[in-house]
Amino acid sequence: MWRDFCNLLIGLVSFYCSEWGYKALTFALTFLLYTSFHLSRKPISIVKSELHKNCSSVSELATAAASSSQQPSRASLHTDMDCSWKPFDKSNYKQLLGAMDYSFLCAYAVGMYLSGIIGERLPIRLYLTVGMLTSGLFTCLFGLGYIYNIHSLGFYIFVQVANGLVQTTGWPSVVTCIGNWFGKGRRGLIMGLWNSHTSVGNILGSLIAGYWVSSNWGLSFIVPGLIIAVMGIVCFLFLIEREYSLLMTGGGGRVRGKSGYDTELLLPRDNGTVCVPVQQVVVVKSESEPSAISFMGALRIPGVIEFSLCLLFAKLVSYTFLFWLPLYITKAAHLDAKKAGDLSTLFDVGGIVGGILAGVISDKLGKRATTCAVMLLLAAPTLYGFSMISEFGLGPTIGMLLVCGGLVNGPYALITTAVSADLGTHKSLKGNARALSTVTAIIDGTGSVGAAVGPLLAGLLSAGGWDQVFYMLMTADFLALLLLLRLVTKELTSRKPRPISTVE
Numbered sequence: 001m002w003r004d005f006c007n008l009l010i011g012l013v014s015f016y017c018s019e020w021g022y023k024a025l026t027f028a029l030t031f032l033l034y035t036s037f038h039l040s041r042k043p044i045s046i047v048k049s050e051l052h053k054n055c056s057s058v059s060e061l062a063t064a065a066a067s068s069s070q071q072p073s074r075a076s077l078h079t080d081m082d083c084s085w086k087p088f089d090k091s092n093y094k095q096l097l098g099a100m101d102y103s104f105l106c107a108y109a110v111g112m113y114l115s116g117i118i119g120e121r122l123p124i125r126l127y128l129t130v131g132m133l134t135s136g137l138f139t140c141l142f143g144l145g146y147i148y149n150i151h152s153l154g155f156y157i158f159v160q161v162a163n164g165l166v167q168t169t170g171w172p173s174v175v176t177c178i179g180n181w182f183g184k185g186r187r188g189l190i191m192g193l194w195n196s197h198t199s200v201g202n203i204l205g206s207l208i209a210g211y212w213v214s215s216n217w218g219l220s221f222i223v224p225g226l227i228i229a230v231m232g233i234v235c236f237l238f239l240i241e242r243e244y245s246l247l248m249t250g251g252g253g254r255v256r257g258k259s260g261y262d263t264e265l266l267l268p269r270d271n272g273t274v275c276v277p278v279q280q281v282v283v284v285k286s287e288s289e290p291s292a293i294s295f296m297g298a299l300r301i302p303g304v305i306e307f308s309l310c311l312l313f314a315k316l317v318s319y320t321f322l323f324w325l326p327l328y329i330t331k332a333a334h335l336d337a338k339k340a341g342d343l344s345t346l347f348d349v350g351g352i353v354g355g356i357l358a359g360v361i362s363d364k365l366g367k368r369a370t371t372c373a374v375m376l377l378l379a380a381p382t383l384y385g386f387s388m389i390s391e392f393g394l395g396p397t398i399g400m401l402l403v404c405g406g407l408v409n410g411p412y413a414l415i416t417t418a419v420s421a422d423l424g425t426h427k428s429l430k431g432n433a434r435a436l437s438t439v440t441a442i443i444d445g446t447g448s449v450g451a452a453v454g455p456l457l458a459g460l461l462s463a464g465g466w467d468q469v470f471y472m473l474m475t476a477d478f479l480a481l482l483l484l485l486r487l488v489t490k491e492l493t494s495r496k497p498r499p500i501s502t503v504e
Contacts, residue, residue, distance in 0.1 A: 368419050
């Protein structure tokens with residue numbers, strides 16, 4: 001038994017030190033790191049229904065209790081304390097909640113354009129660690145507003161703005177790390193699986209926030225804040241940030257680069273040889289570092305502008321659901337905050353499936369833009385059906401959440417991962433490996449503009465009825481589809497299937 005254990009341990013160490021061991025570590029670690037980012041963003045959407053409750057029903061119960069006990073003053077005090085959280089107890093609470101969303105997302109959008117450029121010039125491991133620790137701090141600060149009975153709107157908006165800025169360290173960093181290790185083969189499938197961290201984080205964030213939302217909503221923020229801070233320490237200790245070449249020996253003791261469609265590194269590197277003992281693995285850093293690409297240089301890459309603008313509207317739809325879906329379910333289906341939060345996780349489950357399917361289909365067809373366009377086309381009638389959720393039973397509502405989540409998040413996931421990687425390694429860059437972070441930041445930063453506008457518009461339009469919100473979402477979906485028509489036409493009229501590793 002001891003020998004078997006030793007053999008198992010040796011096998012695990014050998015795997016860890018191998019090329020696929022490093023790939024597995026990077027895949028799992030970056031997956032968990034960005035899961036914690038989304039986990040810390042989700043609580044605000046769950047807590048919204050607690051910040052402003054249905055005060056009419058609470059008042060009726062309090063009045064009945066006061067009549068029976070003949071203690072109106074205590075009943076009134078109980079109503080004032082438990083009904084809603086000031087300053088969100090006023091009739092314009094939707095606009096105030098929308099302003100909090102907008103402050104976070106607007107700061108995120110502005111910061112994202114700078115984050116990719118800064119991330120290419122700093123050590124990614126340290127950059128990401130500092131971002132996660134500070135994000136944990138600001139997430140906890142929001143929850144401390146409940147603990148210390150803070151009712152200042154300015155305090156909550158300041159925390160949201162600061163958190164939005166520091167959270168921009170995440171996406172360009174993890175995409176660059178995963179890009180350093182994984183090859184061009186089956187990129188859509190690999191990144192579709194990897195990008196499920198977004199939905200996994202949303203699901204875990206909903207469950208964690210929902211556990212405390214009715215009893216102590218401050219913990220709905222503090223616990224996720226502590227989780228992302230701990231993951232920041234894990235990032236500092238274990239993340240392998242740089243581009244490495246894992247070289248296997250060949251006959252005669254000379255090392256040759258291990259090539260192949262599925263094992264070729266996503267980011268190009270300088271070729272070279274070095275002598276090492278036979279049958280050993282050596283990790284070699286790239287000797288020369290190309291200069292980082294400029295902002296305007298990244299914009300000139302064919303396809304960057306179209307996909308960036310498409311993501312603006314696609315992310316508008318996705319983030320409107322992210323921040324407003326639990327509250328909408330609470331109002332439309334007449335459920336409490338915890339049940340609505342649990343039910344909203346089905347939207348994220350559908351998003352996981354949609355992202356993976358989008359990656360697999362686009363790999364098979366070699367047509368990224370066409371895959372996105374078809375899913376956007378199918379999403380429009382689904383959004384219209386979703387607007388009538390109050391007329392459905394529980395079964396159809398569950399099905400609608402899964403389907404709508406897949407069609408809304410599928411294009412969003414594909415553009416932010418595989419498409420960004422395609423464009424970041426475009427042939428026009430002539431082997432410059434330093435463009436991926438900047439291209440990713442431009443695409444996701446433009447999308448974040450839509451993510452900021454969507455929840456804000458939802459807060460303003462919902463005052464006139466939820467139907468107006470869904471009309472806005474369907475319009476955004478149509479505009480996203482319209483922006484891809486040129487690329488779709490080029491893909492469909494191409495005589496030869498395009499390789500999935502390039503986008504022109």
